[in-house]
Amino acid sequence: MKKLLHICAAMRGEKSRTLIVASAFLEKFNETHPDWTVETLDVFAEPLPEITRDVTDGKYLLMADGEISDILKPSWLEIKQHINRFLSADAYLISTPMWNFSIPYRLKHYIDVIAQPQYLFRYTAQGVDGLAKGRKMVVITSRGGDYTPESPICALDYQEPYLRTIFGFVGVTDITFINAQPMDARGREIMKEQLDAAQNRAREIAIKF
């Protein structure tokens, strides 16, 4: 069985517009991909290890092509478990609202946990080599405002460029975004219209995935 890891950073349960779109994607995905299993990692519900001084000291050892020293190993136990879980997936779905033009802090925390040298990337004479390459990703977001290319505030979208950059850095370059927007700024009718459109797009992308 192949595995889709659903990294969920939407914390409003049934009220979440992000999760309404993600559910449309997952329903179609499950229907059309019986050979795949879906595992969910809720970054608000699951504990994430703190990035302590020991964890950071270990990271610098890895960046210098060294190994985690015995004394630092305990601090890296949970970090390695999260990395292994991330790398055990064949593809990813990220569900995240826009928070302050970017991502919720718990998703950033998760990224800080897993984006480690020798595990997710390494430096070579030719530049950075992403070690999670070959895996696809779908990112479902919802935003209060409208950040489409025609919008005067499109340059304020630090969410999509950031996620493309960090996951591209670790080798995940095949990323499709489904952005439901505007969810708050233009009233209920436009919100419903855009939410429907995002759900339809999510179903189409799930079928072709």
Ligand SMILES: Cc1cc2nc3c(=O)[nH]c(=O)nc-3n(C[C@H](O)[C@H](O)[C@H](O)COP(=O)(O)O)c2cc1C
């Ligand atoms: C803490 C917080 C920060 C937010 N920051 C932004 C923002 O910078 N830009 C924006 O357009 N909407 C912002 N919003 C609105 C949400 O992106 C929007 O309501 C989204 O649909 C929420 O997703 P959800 O329904 O899945 O929780 C923010 C909401 C919260 C709770």
